[in-house]
Amino acid sequence: MNNIANALAVVLLVVLAGTAVFDIFRHPKALAATAHLQIPASAVPVLGAVKVLLAVQITVAAEY
Numbered sequence: 001m002n003n004i005a006n007a008l009a010v011v012l013l014v015v016l017a018g019t020a021v022f023d024i025f026r027h028p029k030a031l032a033a034t035a036h037l038q039i040p041a042s043a044v045p046v047l048g049a050v051k052v053l054l055a056v057q058i059t060v061a062a063e064y
Helices: 002-024 028-036 041-062
Strands: none
Touching: 002 028, 002 041, 028 041
16 A cells, blocks of 8 residues: 555656646646636746645655
């Protein structure tokens, strides 16, 4: 079971890192997705930063 959890954590880290880069650099697809959810464009980089922090938290938690 531990191997499955580690594999899922790696997949989640890759997804979080990819979407965080899109958010931080204001990729048009990220802006379109957040506009659809009525999130202001100025908040998109903040969402990217939150995703980076979540990725760091998952990495730290996986080590313990």
